Amino acid sequence: MEREILISLSNNFTDILPQNEESLLLLVWLYQKVENGYINEDFEQKDLDDTIEEVAEFMQKGTAIQKETLLKKLSAHFCHTQIVGNKYYMHLTVFAKEMCRLLIDQVQPELKKFELYHVLNRTLPLQDEDLQNIEKFSHWYEHNFLPAQKTILRNTEMLQTAIEEKISDLRNLLKPEIDNPKELINSFTTIFKELETQTIGLINTLDYKNETLNKIKSLKSKFSDNEETFNRFDKMQREIDGFFQSIDRRISSINDKIQLASKRLKNLFNTLKHKQLFKIQIERFLTILLKTSKNERGQIKLHNSIEKRLIPFIQTKFVSVPKLDFKNIYTSEPQKQNYDKTHEDAERKKGLALLKIQEATSQWLDKIKAEGKAGSEIDFEQWFDKIIDQENNLEVPINVCFGLIEQHNKDENVVISIEQTEIQKKENDLSLWRMKANIINS
Amino acid sequence: MENESQYYQFITTDRAARYFADADIALKQGKHLQDYGMDSRLFSFVDEYYDKGLKDYYQHLFQMNLVRDKNDNQVFYYLDFPDDGKGKFGKENRSKELEDEKVIFAILLLNIYKGRFFEHKEIEWTELEQVFKEGEHKELWQKLLFGRVKPSYTINEELTVKDKVKSVLKDFEKLGWVEIKSIEEMKFEIMPSIERISRLYRDVIHNVDSIQAYLTDDELS
Numbered sequence: 315m316e317r318e319i320l321i322s323l324s325n326n327f328t329d330i331l332p333q334n335e336e337s338l339l340l341l342v343w344l345y346q347k348v349e350n351g352y353i354n355e356d357f358e359q360k361d362l363d364d365t366i367e368e369v370a371e372f373m374q375k376g377t378a379i380q381k382e383t384l385l386k387k388l389s390a391h392f393c394h395t396q397i398v399g400n401k402y403y404m405h406l407t408v409f410a411k412e413m414c415r416l417l418i419d420q421v422q423p424e425l426k427k428f429e430l431y432h433v434l435n436r437t438l439p440l441q442d443e444d445l446q447n448i449e450k451f452s453h454w455y456e457h458n459f460l461p462a463q464k465t466i467l468r469n470t471e472m473l474q475t476a477i478e479e480k481i482s483d484l485r486n487l488l489k490p491e492i493d494n495p496k497e498l499i500n501s502f503t504t505i506f507k508e509l510e511t512q513t514i515g516l517i518n519t520l521d522y523k524n525e526t527l528n529k530i531k532s533l534k535s536k537f538s539d540n541e542e543t544f545n546r547f548d549k550m551q552r553e554i555d556g557f558f559q560s561i562d563r564r565i566s567s568i569n570d571k572i573q574l575a576s577k578r579l580k581n582l583f584n585t586l587k588h589k590q591l592f593k594i595q596i597e598r599f600l601t602i603l604l605k606t607s608k609n610e611r612g613q614i615k616l617h618n619s620i621e622k623r624l625i626p627f628i629q630t631k632f633v634s635v636p637k638l639d640f641k642n643i644y645t646s647e648p649q650k651q652n653y654d655k656t657h658e659d660a661e662r663k664k665g666l667a668l669l670k671i672q673e674a675t676s677q678w679l680d681k682i683k684a685e686g687k688a689g690s691e692i693d694f695e696q697w698f699d700k701i702i703d704q705e706n707n708l709e710v711p712i713n714v715c716f717g718l719i720e721q722h723n724k725d726e727n728v729v730i731s732i733e734q735t736e737i738q739k740k741e742n743d744l745s746l747w748r749m750k751a752n753i754i755n756s
Numbered sequence: 757m758e759n760e761s762q763y764y765q766f767i768t769t770d771r772a773a774r775y776f777a778d779a780d781i782a783l784k785q786g787k788h789l790q791d792y793g794m795d796s797r798l799f800s801f802v803d804e805y806y807d808k809g810l811k812d813y814y815q816h817l818f819q820m821n822l823v824r825d826k827n828d829n830q831v832f833y834y835l836d837f838p839d840d841g842k843g844k845f846g847k848e849n850r851s852k853e854l855e856d857e858k859v860i861f862a863i864l865l866l867n868i869y870k871g872r873f874f875e876h877k878e879i880e881w882t883e884l885e886q887v888f889k890e891g892e893h894k895e896l897w898q899k900l901l902f903g904r905v906k907p908s909y910t911i912n913e914e915l916t917v918k919d920k921v922k923s924v925l926k927d928f929e930k931l932g933w934v935e936i937k938s939i940e941e942m943k944f945e946i947m948p949s950i951e952r953i954s955r956l957y958r959d960v961i962h963n964v965d966s967i968q969a970y971l972t973d974d975e976l977s
Contacts, residue, residue: 481874484873484874485873485874488870488873571875571876574874574876575874575875578873578874581828581829589870592870593867593871595961595962596867596954596961598964598968599957599960599961599964599967600860600893601896602964602968602971603860603863604896604897604900607856607860607900608900609900612916613857614860614900615856616856616859616860619967619970619971620960622853623957624851624853624854625854625931625956626837626850626851627784627785627850627851628784628845628849629785629849
């Protein structure tokens with residue numbers, strides 16, 4: 315289906331749209347003449363000829379417009395001819411009129427049309443009758459809401475375009491080369507006052523919509539019995555709600571722009587020269603910065619002649635809290651250990667006894683060594699008895715014995731002879747081998 | 757002493773108990789306070805007590821100027837050094853230099869702000885991109901941002917520049933010069949206090965002819 319439309323448009327392209335400037339101007343000019351009553355709805359050949367001449371004059375084309383070709387092109391969709399008696403009468407088609415109206419509105423929106431309140435007051439209100447059943451409500455939706463929606467949208471778009479164009483024109487005020495800037499400001503102030511009025515009209519319209527919306531929402535319970543009815547109602551209600559919300563935002567944004575621009579225009583009047591000059595100086599400074607700065611390894615560096623400037627700045631330092639899992643953190647108090655006093659005493663005594671044995675061992679080894687050095691033979695059996703008598707601890711003579719052997723291992727001057735003759739000691743249920751040591755003086 | 761207690765009466769007020777500490781810290785961190793967003797309350801406090809002791813407080817105890825400034829009739833406050841020194845902010849770590857890239861971006865934003873005299877000052881990344889890639893000085897911008905001028909840049913090069921601008925914007929937000937609306941989309945509003953950059957470089961801006969004359973043709977080419 316869509317493809318058929320495309321094929322049809324493609325085939326009729328040269329006829330369905332005016333192909334050149336003169337065709338377009340001729341149609342619009344004819345339309346305006348008819349609308350203003352300068353020529354009849356069914357106009358004559360002479361009216362057409364006059365209009366063509368006027369367009370040619372406007373375009374400074376002289377006789378360059380090819381009348382016959384032009385008429386032939388327009389005759390398909392824009393202008394139909396009828397013969398009444400011996401006279402030719404022509405009229406613009408509905409399509410041509412609609413197209414001309416849209417074109418005119420687009421290039422020259424009539425600001426007065428923006429005040430929609432009265433239009434909507436006539437078309438939008440919901441009467442009690444419209445709320446009686448879903449069919450009547452649906453009728454209101456299609457014949458009142460949808461056309462009103464289209465009008466509001468169209469006017470909002472027109473207003474937005476007009477505002478943006480005007481604001482864009484306003485920027486020229488800041489350029490120094492404009493003539494009579496104050497006069498220009500005055501003319502802009504007038505334009506923006508008109509725009510403000512139109513916005514107020516739109517805002518009033520939107521305020522009015524709340525009443526409509528509330529009425530619609532109150533119908534919800536009425537239509538909730540039947541699912542199909544409710545779905546139809548719900549779809550329409552959502553559509554209406556969504557539309558108004560979207561328009562609310564657009565209008566509010568347009569209004570903000572108008573208010574700000576109007577306010578600034580008033581302020582600009584006395585300070586225009588200063589603002590123009592300052593803006594130019596900033597622009598020039600920026601240009602100098604751009605021309606003289608460099609990119610050094612990805613860093614922007616300004617020219618040396620542009621001094622660095624300081625600003626007060628005290629950085630607040632926050633000591634970061636360490637990341638701790640408090641489940642695994644112990645309190646600061648050390649864990650109490652199991653404490654056994656008796657065991658501690660016993661360990662202490664054991665330590666002392668060991669120390670005593672080591673001391674005694676060491677002393678006895680020194681004595682034996684001294685005797686050996688004096689030239690005496692060391693008969694360990696005798697020393698053993700002597701040590702046992704004095705120390706009353708078997709460990710000491712045993713340690714002394716090992717000590718002697720160890721000394722012998724380290725010292726080549728000590729010779730130890732061990733006879734494998736058992737000596738029985740009665741006191742300690744002990745048997746020893748006879749061991750003698752001699753120290754050789756080298 | 758009598759004088760002092762008279763100067764700083766504001767400090768005993770309920771509003772000071774609520775707002776002074778935050779306002780003080782913000783000002784000492786270089787922030788410009790204006791009637792906008794979260795700063796509105798602090799601004800309102802400073803605005804109310806500026807002439808009721810607050811200005812004198814910074815003057816006497818810190819030898820610093822609490823400046824009330826205006827841009828397009830919108831007031832903002834900031835701390836500034838006195839003409840003859842740096843007051844109590846002269847010590848180490850109590851001031852910072854405005855980095856080179858911040859200077860150039862601040863001047864760019866000020867230029868945009870001034871150009872939008874009749875409009876809202878909300879800017880998006882695409883608009884900055886337009887300045888860098890299609891503006892009057894597009895080649896100078898590209899040379900500065902990308903290091904060289906090319907018909908197109910890699911995704912990484914683009915991202916690096918975008919991140920650089922993003923980082924500058926975040927710092928400007930700390931100073932109160934912009935208000936970031938969306939950091940992902942890089943949508944922000946330029947605040948009236950962007951005017952401060954013109955105060956910092958007032959001498960250069962007003963003598964832009966002399967600067968231009970001082971720089972050689974080579975440097976300006």
